[in-house]
Amino acid sequence: NAGVTQTPKFRVLKTGQSMTLLCAQDMNHEYMYWYRQDPGMGLRLIHYSVGEGTTAKGEVPDGYNVSRLKKQNFLLGLESAAPSQTSVYFCASSSRDGPYEQYFGPGTRLTVT
């Protein structure tokens, strides 16, 4: 039982390049989330999904897109990377049944130069 996994672990992009971060969970959770963590700012929600085929914007969605084609996978895309998107990205999941305890992946450290 791997829990929540994220690929890649590290990535360096040049400004304007694109990439996709993959999150996978094997706990059969309905809800999945993408966060970014920046020093001194805590975690901020980018996008979330309450089920296969549905996504919604969180607190800081600009510059990102997401897709949830399969229940176990949640993809985060950067179409044109900017230095402001340098951050650590975390994926999390939770069951749709309360109390919605969140389980996190190990994170992806992204640097945009």
Place this chain on the structure above:
Amino acid sequence: KQEVTQIPAALSVPEGENLVLNCSFTDSAIYNLQWFRQDPGKGLTSLLLIQSSQREQTSGRLNASLDKSSGRSTLYIAASQPGDSATYLCAVSFGPTDSWGKFQFGAGTQVVVTP
């Protein structure tokens, strides 16, 4: 916008001393609160989750209390050890519209336990 605050931002204690970590939130209409531990360069590990109907939760040396009326949760770690050194974050789910599981995070308290 609801806010979650953790003070202090950093804390250093000698081994064996009890740790007291604070989390404050601005809206008493919370659904639940979750405490996490984060080691440097790692993901978040769930420690305890307290539902709004509960006043405390315990797991081993950890005890978390919840006082909705004062907008505060406290995480107690008894008899601290150097292995407890980490950043501790609290996250609050505000309901009822957010009760499906969207959390607001505090910035965390960085803890160092010295031998």
